[in-house]
Amino acid sequence: MAIHEPERIWWNPLSKDERIWVAVALIWMLVSFIFMPIYHVVGSQNPPSTTYAVSADDFDKLVQNMIDKRKVGEENGFPVVHPDPSEPVFVKASMWQWYPILELEKGKTYDVHLSSMDILHGFSLQPVNMNIMALPGYDYVMKLTPTSTGEFHIVCNEYCGVGHHTMVGKMYVK
Amino acid sequence: MANTDFRLSSLSGLKIHKSAQALVQWNLIAAFATLAVGGLMALLVLLTRWPSVHLLPLDYYYRFLTLHGIDALLAWIIFFEIALVHFTSAVILGTRSYISWLGWVAFALMLIGGGLINTIVILGRADVMFTSYVPLKGDPMYYLGVILFAVGALIGFIHFFINIVLSKRDGGYKKSLPLGSFGLAAASIIGILTLLHGAGIFLPTFLWSLDILPTIDPSAYRLVFWGLGHSSQQINVCAMVAVWYMTSAFVVGGKPVNEKLSRTAFVLYILFINLASEHHLLVDPVLSNWHKVVNTSYMMHLAVLASMIHAFAIPASMEVALRKQGHTRGLFEWLKKAPWGNPAFSGVVISIVLFGFLGGITGVIFGTEQFSIIRHNTFAITGHFHGTVVAGTTIAFMAFTYLLIPYIFNKEIIWKGFASVQPWLYGVGVATLSIGMMSAGSFGVPRRHYDITFSGAPFSFTFDPAIDMFMSMMGVGGVLAVLGGVLYIVIAFGSIIFGKKIEQQ
Numbered sequence: 001m002a003i004h005e006p007e008r009i010w011w012n013p014l015s016k017d018e019r020i021w022v023a024v025a026l027i028w029m030l031v032s033f034i035f036m037p038i039y040h041v042v043g044s045q046n047p048p049s050t051t052y053a054v055s056a057d058d059f060d061k062l063v064q065n066m067i068d069k070r071k072v073g074e075e076n077g078f079p080v081v082h083p084d085p086s087e088p089v090f091v092k093a094s095m096w097q098w099y100p101i102l103e104l105e106k107g108k109t110y111d112v113h114l115s116s117m118d119i120l121h122g123f124s125l126q127p128v129n130m131n132i133m134a135l136p137g138y139d140y141v142m143k144l145t146p147t148s149t150g151e152f153h154i155v156c157n158e159y160c161g162v163g164h165h166t167m168v169g170k171m172y173v174k
Numbered sequence: 175m176a177n178t179d180f181r182l183s184s185l186s187g188l189k190i191h192k193s194a195q196a197l198v199q200w201n202l203i204a205a206f207a208t209l210a211v212g213g214l215m216a217l218l219v220l221l222t223r224w225p226s227v228h229l230l231p232l233d234y235y236y237r238f239l240t241l242h243g244i245d246a247l248l249a250w251i252i253f254f255e256i257a258l259v260h261f262t263s264a265v266i267l268g269t270r271s272y273i274s275w276l277g278w279v280a281f282a283l284m285l286i287g288g289g290l291i292n293t294i295v296i297l298g299r300a301d302v303m304f305t306s307y308v309p310l311k312g313d314p315m316y317y318l319g320v321i322l323f324a325v326g327a328l329i330g331f332i333h334f335f336i337n338i339v340l341s342k343r344d345g346g347y348k349k350s351l352p353l354g355s356f357g358l359a360a361a362s363i364i365g366i367l368t369l370l371h372g373a374g375i376f377l378p379t380f381l382w383s384l385d386i387l388p389t390i391d392p393s394a395y396r397l398v399f400w401g402l403g404h405s406s407q408q409i410n411v412c413a414m415v416a417v418w419y420m421t422s423a424f425v426v427g428g429k430p431v432n433e434k435l436s437r438t439a440f441v442l443y444i445l446f447i448n449l450a451s452e453h454h455l456l457v458d459p460v461l462s463n464w465h466k467v468v469n470t471s472y473m474m475h476l477a478v479l480a481s482m483i484h485a486f487a488i489p490a491s492m493e494v495a496l497r498k499q500g501h502t503r504g505l506f507e508w509l510k511k512a513p514w515g516n517p518a519f520s521g522v523v524i525s526i527v528l529f530g531f532l533g534g535i536t537g538v539i540f541g542t543e544q545f546s547i548i549r550h551n552t553f554a555i556t557g558h559f560h561g562t563v564v565a566g567t568t569i570a571f572m573a574f575t576y577l578l579i580p581y582i583f584n585k586e587i588i589w590k591g592f593a594s595v596q597p598w599l600y601g602v603g604v605a606t607l608s609i610g611m612m613s614a615g616s617f618g619v620p621r622r623h624y625d626i627t628f629s630g631a632p633f634s635f636t637f638d639p640a641i642d643m644f645m646s647m648m649g650v651g652g653v654l655a656v657l658g659g660v661l662y663i664v665i666a667f668g669s670i671i672f673g674k675k676i677e678q679q
Contacts, residue, residue, distance in 0.1 A: 018487075138460055
């Protein structure tokens with residue numbers, strides 16, 4: 001029993017039932033084990049992996065440059081930017097806003113750079129439900145190709161203080 | 175060693191030493207008390223996240239959510255585990271808890287640390303959540319509290335090894351530990367490794383909060399923190415599985431069908447599960463994708479294999495034992511005739527089923543690279559770990575309490591009728607809550623969020639209306655679970671205080 005010392009020799013062979021179960025479980029796990037790396041190579045659903053170290057000030061300047069160059073409008077005090085796919089696109093997270101509003105084109109591929117100015121934030125693109133982390137000091141680059149047009153929102157899903165629930169940003173795909 | 179310090183528990187046949195009895199008792203009492211606080215916080219947080227109630231004001235929501243994590247995840251479970259450390263390294267071996275003052279030092283540190291954290295958080299000086307990701311800063315005393323609690327727990331787990339070494343000298347066992355103790359040995363090994371990670375990150379963070387260290391890298395913090403935060407959940411898994419085996423032994427006389435298989439599975443946990451905590455970082459910058467893939471894919475599945483083995487071995491041990499008692503008709507007579515009215519038995523079965531199907535499967539799915547991006551930090555993650563640590567570990571520990579109170583406190587369980595429905599009430603509640611959370615999360619509802627209608631935000635956004643149903647499911651399930659939890663706390667304390675004393679032999 002689990003509460004008594006086992007017999008002196010307990011390293012006994014498995015019974016048939018146990019062998020079948022362990023074999024099935026092992027095969028299942030091996031399939032899971034190899035499939036994730038395989039899908040990493042053949043699939044197109046991987047999280048981004050390009051990262052740079054960046055200071056908050058430098059990143060802020062990059063955001064500002066992009067806005068100066070590509071601003072096409074304003075909404076609720078937030079600049080609306082229509083970037084060129086050949087240039088890097090920047091989104092800045094801070095307590096408690098996503099800045100600026102991007103206007104992207106369907107089918108074009110953009111390099112979207114994401115960083116935080118202060119503490120951790122969670123970039124959660126809705127309603128497609130795509131989630132990645134924004135860390136201060138790091139620039140995280142995702143290749144983004146919008147496949148449908150419309151209005152999207154960026155919700156923050158990493159706790160960032162009392163204003164956390166008001167941290168909602170916007171993105172358009174034309 | 176004076177023999178008068180031992181007593182024979184007539185129900186279990188255990189030879190219990192005073193020193194071990196007192197340590198198990200007080201760690202259990204602290205566990206019940208912290209669960210009561212954690213449960214109250216759960217109710218308040220739940221009623222805030224349920225959009226049709228939205229109870230708490232803003233500040234209090236995050237404050238009580240921080241406290242809920244600390245008390246219900248950290249304190250309740252670790253106090254219970256230290257009680258199990260003494261139970262399995264002294265009581266079931268029939269020897270004493272050696273160097274018992276060390277056990278009391280551990281207990282005192284955990285109590286002081288836990289008390290300090292609770293005080294600081296209630297005072298509103300550390301609304302940082304259980305994870306306290308830097309550079310979000312809390313009061314230095316918060317980090318000190320975590321360090322004290324962790325050092326206490328570390329000593330508690332080290333105590334396991336002191337006990338088993340000296341127990342062997344005194345003839346507690348000859349060659350091999352009983353399987354229950356072996357499971358706690360695995361838990362203690364993982365516990366020590368995990369708490370060293372904790373020291374590795376909380377000491378610098380404490381110094382940083384005192385402005386002695388200038389910065390902590392937020393990415394490094396997340397990596398090392400999850401070495402503590404996720405791996406410590408594997409202490410819970412090991413302790414929970416050991417409780418499953420022990421309950422099967424105590425209640426139906428179940429014998430592990432193959433000791434080799436069950437023990438190997440525990441070793442798989444030690445070897446692989448500690449390394450597989452990078453699924454928290456799958457959508458983080460900094461670490462390369464291959465680093466994450468190797469960690470989460472390769473290591474994780476070998477640990478899952480261990481869970482698959484236990485999922486076979488424990489029901490098998492129950493079936494064999496019940497068939498031996500004469501329930502041999504057909505394929506399932508043993509299942510029908512199982513002691514379903516005994517909350518220790520039913521609780522463990524509920525724990526096994528819910529842990530596997532709710533917590534385990536979702537864990538494997540959400541932990542894959544391709545899924546993480548559509549589940550990370552959503553409410554689905556909250557649903558997943560309520561399937562593991564609440565529907566799994568907490569229910570298993572609740573079930574075991576119905577054995578520990580008669581064995582260790584020598585008191586009968588009060589309100590037997592209520593006790594026999596308690597695991598069902600709690601289990602149905604947590605399962606409903608967890609499924610509600612996971613479903614809402616699949617529509618993008620974030621975790622740790624005060625207001626998913628985003629009042630006061632510069633842009634308005636509304637989730638798919640389907641989430642209303644799922645959030646209500648969470649609410650109703652959560653209220654049922656809280657009722658089950660209140661019943662548990664009342665029965666546990668009621669039995670200790672008012673329960674009929676069991677005749678001594």
